[in-house]
Amino acid sequence: MARVHVAIVGAGIIGCLIAREMAARRPEASLVVLDRDQTGCGASRRSAGTHIPRGATARFRRMTEYSHDYYAGLRRARPALPIRxxxxxxxxxxxxxxxxxxxxxxxxxxxxxxxxxxxxxxxxxxxxxxxxxxxxYADVHGLTRALAAELRPRVAFREGVEVVAVDPSPTGVTLRLGTGETLTADRLVLAPGPWTGHPAWAALTRALDVxxxxxxxxxxxxxxxxxxxxxxxxxxxxxxxxxxxxxxxxxxxxxxxxxxxxxxxxxxxxxxxxxxxxxxxxxxxxxxxxxxxxxxxxxxxxGPQGEPLITGVAGAERVVFAGAGSGFGYRLAPAIAGEAADLLCQD
Ligand SMILES: Cc1cc2nc3c(=O)[nH]c(=O)nc-3n(C[C@H](O)[C@H](O)[C@H](O)COP(=O)(O)OP(=O)(O)OC[C@H]3O[C@@H](n4cnc5c(N)ncnc54)[C@H](O)[C@@H]3O)c2cc1C
Structure with a gap:
C-alpha cells in the first residue's frame, strides 16, 4: 500500500494552491493531489475569476489583502499566466x-x-x-492547470481517480480509490469544492455546516x-x-x-x-x-455566515477541510491555502 505525507483531494484552484504552499514550506514532504476529473475542471472551470479588492468583514478583508498581494507577486513572476x-x-x-x-x-x-x-x-x-x-480577472481553469504544470516535477497528480472512501485512524488516513488502489497519508486535505457531501467523506463534513x-x-x-x-x-x-x-x-x-x-x-x-x-x-x-x-x-x-472554512475535522485529527469558497473561492484561494498549510504544519 502506498504511503505519502500529504494527500490533497480536489485539484481545483484551492487544492492546487495548497499543494504549491506545502511544496514551498515542506520541501522534503511527499505530496499527491487526487481528482476524479481533470485538474481545474470543477467550480474552477466555471469561475468568472474576478478579483474585486474588497471584503464585507474584517476577516474577508484580511484574506483579500493576502490574496491580492499573492496574485500580484504571481503576475510579476510569471506575466504569461492568464491573469488580466x-x-x-x-x-x-x-x-x-x-x-x-x-x-x-x-x-x-x-x-x-x-x-x-x-x-x-x-x-x-x-x-x-x-x-x-x-x-x-483570471481564466481560473487555465491558471489552475498552469500552476499544476509547474508543480508536477515535485507533486504527484492523479487525475481521473475518484476517492471513494476515507478511513481516518490515529496513525494515518487511508483512502480507497476508484481504481481499486488504497493510499495512506499522514495528513489528508479535503478541498472538494461543492462536492462537500460526497459519500466518501460526508460523515466527516456533515457537522461543518457547509x-x-x-x-x-x-x-x-x-x-x-x-x-x-x-x-x-x-x-x-x-x-x-x-x-x-x-x-x-x-x-x-x-x-x-x-x-x-x-x-x-x-x-x-x-x-x-x-x-x-x-x-x-x-x-x-x-x-x-x-x-x-x-x-x-x-x-x-x-461556509457558515457565507465565509470560507479552513478547519481540522472533529474526530479525525489528521484531516483538514479547506474550501467553501462562498462564491469568492478564486479571490480568496491563496489565503485559504495559506491557512490550510498553517494547520498542516502545526506539528
Ligand atoms: C459561475 C461561477 C462564477 C464564479 N465567479 C467567481 C468570481 O468571479 N470570483 C471568485 O473569487 N470566485 C468565483 N466563483 C467561485 C470560485 O470559482 C470557487 O469558489 C472556486 O473555484 C472553488 O475552488 P475549489 O478548488 O474549492 O473547487 P473545485 O474547483 O470545484 O475543485 C474541487 C475538485 O474536487 C474534485 N472532486 C470532488 N469529489 C472528488 C472525489 N470523490 N475524488 C476525487 N476528486 C474529487 C472535483 O472533480 C473538483 O475538480 C465562481 C463560481 C462559479 C460556479
Whole structure:
C-alpha cells in the first residue's frame, strides 16, 4: 500500500494552491493531489475569476489583502499566466460612500469618478461611482492547470481517480480509490469544492455546516472593446465583466437557490434563472437587458455566515477541510491555502 505525507483531494484552484504552499514550506514532504476529473475542471472551470479588492468583514478583508498581494507577486513572476489587470469602478447610492471606503482594501484606493470604464452601461440615476485600483480577472481553469504544470516535477497528480472512501485512524488516513488502489497519508486535505457531501467523506463534513448554492452568470451578446473595464453594483451584489478573450460581457448576480447537487446543477438555465437574472440586469444595466443569450450555470460551497472554512475535522485529527469558497473561492484561494498549510504544519 502506498504511503505519502500529504494527500490533497480536489485539484481545483484551492487544492492546487495548497499543494504549491506545502511544496514551498515542506520541501522534503511527499505530496499527491487526487481528482476524479481533470485538474481545474470543477467550480474552477466555471469561475468568472474576478478579483474585486474588497471584503464585507474584517476577516474577508484580511484574506483579500493576502490574496491580492499573492496574485500580484504571481503576475510579476510569471506575466504569461492568464491573469488580466482590469479597470474597475464600483457604483452605489451616493450615501453609501462610507461603506465603500470601509469595505475596499487600502490598495483599491476608491476615488470618486464621473465616468464608468466602459460604454455598455450608464451610471444609474441617484448613484455615484468610484474608481477602484488593483482589480483583475483570471481564466481560473487555465491558471489552475498552469500552476499544476509547474508543480508536477515535485507533486504527484492523479487525475481521473475518484476517492471513494476515507478511513481516518490515529496513525494515518487511508483512502480507497476508484481504481481499486488504497493510499495512506499522514495528513489528508479535503478541498472538494461543492462536492462537500460526497459519500466518501460526508460523515466527516456533515457537522461543518457547509451548504451548496447555485451560481448563474449571464453571458451577454455585447462585444467588448480593448479598454473596457468591470463595473461593480455594490448595492445589488452584482457586476459586469468584459470577457476580452471570449469577446462578450458577463453579468454576475446573486442566484438564491440553495442545496443543489453539483453533479446535476450544471445542466443549463432554468426558466426561473432567466427571469431572476433578467430582472437584476434590468435594474443595474437596463441597456443590456435584451442581450441575454447564454450563461454559465454551476454552484459553489458556502461556509457558515457565507465565509470560507479552513478547519481540522472533529474526530479525525489528521484531516483538514479547506474550501467553501462562498462564491469568492478564486479571490480568496491563496489565503485559504495559506491557512490550510498553517494547520498542516502545526506539528
Ligand atoms: C459561475 C461561477 C462564477 C464564479 N465567479 C467567481 C468570481 O468571479 N470570483 C471568485 O473569487 N470566485 C468565483 N466563483 C467561485 C470560485 O470559482 C470557487 O469558489 C472556486 O473555484 C472553488 O475552488 P475549489 O478548488 O474549492 O473547487 P473545485 O474547483 O470545484 O475543485 C474541487 C475538485 O474536487 C474534485 N472532486 C470532488 N469529489 C472528488 C472525489 N470523490 N475524488 C476525487 N476528486 C474529487 C472535483 O472533480 C473538483 O475538480 C465562481 C463560481 C462559479 C460556479
Amino acid at each position: 489587470a482590469l479597470p474597475m469602478a464600483v457604483v452605489a447610492d451616493a450615501a453609501h460612500e462610507r461603506t465603500i471606503l470601509e469595505r475596499y482594501i487600502p490598495a483599491a484606493a476608491p476615488l470618486r469618478t464621473d465616468t464608468l470604464p466602459c460604454r455598455v452601461t450608464d451610471l444609474p440615476e441617484r448613484s455615484a461611482a468610484w474608481r477602484i485600483s488593483g482589480g483583475h 451548504r451548496v448554492k447555485k451560481i448563474v452568470a449571464l453571458h451577454l451578446d455585447e462585444p467588448t472593446a480593448p479598454d473596457d473595464g468591470a463595473v461593480v453594483f455594490q448595492d445589488h451584489d452584482a457586476f459586469l465583466l468584459p470577457l476580452h478573450a471570449e469577446g462578450h460581457w458577463l453579468y454576475s448576480y446573486v442566484c438564491p437557490h440553495w442545496d443543489v447537487d453539483p453533479d446535476t446543477v450544471g445542466r443549463g438555465l432554468a426558466p426561473s434563472d432567466l427571469a431572476e437574472a433578467a430582472e437584476s440586469l434590468r435594474v443595474c444595466a437596463p441597456r443590456l437587458a435584451g442581450r441575454v443569450g447564454s450563461a454559465r450555470v454551476f454552484c459553489d460551497a458556502y
